[in-house]
Amino acid sequence: MRTRAKICGITRTEDIYAAVNAGVDAIGFVFYAPSPRAVSIEQARVLAQHIPAYVSIVGLFVNATSDEIAQVLAEVSLDILQFHGDETATQCQKIAQENKRRWYKAIQVKADLDVIAEIKQYQQAGASAMLLDAWHPELKGGTGHCFDWEKFPKLDIPLILAGGLTPENIEAAIKTTGAYAVDVSGGVEFAKGIKDQQLIQQFMQGVQRGSAQ
Incomplete structure (x- = not known):
C-alpha cells in the first residue's frame, strides 16, 4: 500500500495545483493565528475551491x-x-x-512520554489516526526537527509521521517507520508558507520510492 501524503500550511493557489499535480492525498490549512502559515477563513474558503474531489481538506487547530x-x-x-x-x-x-467531522490528534514525541498509552487514549475516543511530531518547547508543529524514527510504534490505528521531513530523507523515513501517512510543511518550502513546486515533486517521488518495499 502506498504511503499517503499531506502537505500542510498551504497559503497559495499555485501551491495547491503543484501539490495536486504531484499526487498528494491531502492538503492542510492552518487555522492558528500565531503560525506563519496561518490562513483566514476567507483565504481558506477561496483556496478550497481549487482542491478537486478525492483530495482531502484538513483543518489544523490549536486549542480552538x-x-x-x-x-x-x-x-x-x-x-x-x-x-x-x-x-x-x-x-x-x-x-x-x-x-x-472525523478527526485525528497530533502528539509531540518527547523522552518522558508514554507514546503508546497516549495514542490509545485518543484511539478509544474515536480518532481516525494519530500524528507523531517532533517535540518543541514553544512551537506547535512546523519545527523542522525529527524525532527518533526507530521509536515509531506499530499499532492498529493509522499513524502519521511528521517533523523534519524533506525530499532527501522521506524515503528513509517511510522505510524506517512504515507510517500510514506522512505530513510535510517546511520541508517543501522556500519561505514560511510559500511552497516550492520542485521540492513538492521531489518529496512525492521519495514517497513513492519509500512505499515500494
Missing part, C-alpha cells in the same frame, strides 16, 4: 473551541479536523461530534 471550528466549517468544507494543541481525548471527541 467548538464554536471557533464551527465558524470555519460554515465557510470551508473541511473533511477532517487535526487537533494540534493540548486538547484532551474527551475534548477532541466532543468537538468532533458537535461539528460532525
Whole structure:
C-alpha cells in the first residue's frame, strides 16, 4: 500500500495545483493565528475551491473551541479536523461530534512520554489516526526537527509521521517507520508558507520510492 501524503500550511493557489499535480492525498490549512502559515477563513474558503474531489481538506487547530471550528466549517468544507494543541481525548471527541467531522490528534514525541498509552487514549475516543511530531518547547508543529524514527510504534490505528521531513530523507523515513501517512510543511518550502513546486515533486517521488518495499 502506498504511503499517503499531506502537505500542510498551504497559503497559495499555485501551491495547491503543484501539490495536486504531484499526487498528494491531502492538503492542510492552518487555522492558528500565531503560525506563519496561518490562513483566514476567507483565504481558506477561496483556496478550497481549487482542491478537486478525492483530495482531502484538513483543518489544523490549536486549542480552538467548538464554536471557533464551527465558524470555519460554515465557510470551508473541511473533511477532517487535526487537533494540534493540548486538547484532551474527551475534548477532541466532543468537538468532533458537535461539528460532525472525523478527526485525528497530533502528539509531540518527547523522552518522558508514554507514546503508546497516549495514542490509545485518543484511539478509544474515536480518532481516525494519530500524528507523531517532533517535540518543541514553544512551537506547535512546523519545527523542522525529527524525532527518533526507530521509536515509531506499530499499532492498529493509522499513524502519521511528521517533523523534519524533506525530499532527501522521506524515503528513509517511510522505510524506517512504515507510517500510514506522512505530513510535510517546511520541508517543501522556500519561505514560511510559500511552497516550492520542485521540492513538492521531489518529496512525492521519495514517497513513492519509500512505499515500494
